[in-house]
Amino acid sequence: MLCLGLESTAHTIGAGVVDGRCRVLANELESYVPPEGGIHPREAANHHAERVVPVIRAAVESAGVRFSELDLVSFSQGPGLGPCLRTGATAARSLAVSLGLPIIGVNHCIAHLEIGRGATGARDPVLLYVSGGNTQVIAYMAGRYRIFGETLDIGVGNLLDKFGRGMGLAFPAGPKIEKLALEYAAQNESGGRVPGAGSPSPSPGASIVTRPPAPGPVPAPGTRHPAPGYLPLPYSVKGMDISFSGILTAAEVRRREGVPVPQLCFSMQETIFAMLVEVTERAMAHVEKDEVVLGGGVAANARLRQMLGRMAADRGARMFVPEKRLCIDNGAMIAWLGILMHRSGVRMPVRGTRIRQRFRTDEVEVAWRD
């Protein structure tokens, strides 16, 4: 069985071709990069509308198949940005109708989890799904993929981009933040160590309590020189949920106080990744699973992988990370979930393929697992 999957929830338009054994025959994608600032849904949708046909053609060509050999078309039904979703859905319907193929709309978040299972061999994992718009801890329980923890405000990728913009780093800011943080950790001796390297010896004289910076007048830039090393930022874990709202403001206040950007990047990463790993561990203990899959664009961050992998190892669990092109938004994962759903008997009339901007992970009845 061959399925062509279309992804268009946010800034990426992607088309993938996957077979019934989860072999990725093609995975083509193009991303909309705004000239400045953040993503504008309509402009991203215009980009997708212009690029969707070339991307589909490229996928079919690089898969080495003919359109007539496809058996199924699937697409991201949600959650995502309305105009972007509609563009992808329209293309998928046109393709399915013109080829006379069945069509299936799939949940984008579940697609991340299923490609994680399909590509890595994880059997029953907890997924830490970290992208621009989504930050969720998902696991299978009693016929559904349930959310055991999530952000109460913005996604972690979104946080990194907003933080980066405030620090003068262009979109996408994640890789630049990672690089600066790594360089800072390597250079800075008094504040600790290269993360993960060496033994966790306490830094001399450190007595740090995590709390937001004290309110009060903001000093002029450069008037304060904080001690080097890790700078406490608000750490907000509520049960299995996390909140990022205070941390952005705190970082910007610190910047105005004269804290160097690399030190902030380092402290930001250490704080938010610790939050993510903590809620993931809590979910793993709660649902008693010993596998964890990392997915989403932020999965590319080496420090996050290192921390999650350490947590997993310490509890005798295994971590899996799919290759980068299957972690980020892509069409192959959409194709694979389309196959799983189709095999389990799911059929959708074209009328039933309306997009769903707020499509919840736990709404989908999972008929393809026992």
Next chain:
Amino acid sequence: MARLRKGARRMAQGAEAELRLVDWMGRKAVAKRRVPKPYRLPELDRALRQSRTRLEARLLRLSRLAGVPAPLVYDVDLADDSCTLTMEFIAGEQAKRLLNRLPLPAARRLSRQIGEAVGRLHTGGIVHGDLTTSNMLLSGGTLYFIDFGLGAATGELEAQGVDLRVLKEAFGSTHAHIGRCFDDMMAGYRAAYRSGAEAERRLREIEGRGRYSDQVEG
């Protein structure tokens, strides 16, 4: 979360802490140690474990002051490799088990007692954070609340609503006479907490949100 199961005669290991049954000056006591997490930066790890140990000790004390019995804290050790709370061992039976085995009238009385205790807790500006019937122990007619590890000192309606949501789930998943017992619990809650009706409205609002609707226990 670490949790004392079946009276804590054996060690328990949660995501965050380990529990041991110890002797404290001739008394049976529970030592809850927040273990270091090597995945995070040592200074951050230490700060978190220390502040949470401190907070839990404070919540246990506040709970007693609010009229809700909770283990007496014997010792707080904030040394980096320790972060241990040593507290009174409560020899009691879990409300979860009692509700399952008691005849309906007694189960209903216990449910009301639970509701009143939660009402006093919320009146006192404390949310428990993991309000399941496994975290309530009945000992000699006294109802104790244990494990405040996810709690907070807050009077926020949202946090109270989440507390009730967790409790409702616990009632629904384990107790057969859920409807009547839960109603009795809520009646006790409203009687003990002036803003109880408001918190109950917030509970319904929370249940209306996608994540919580149509969810089984967990």
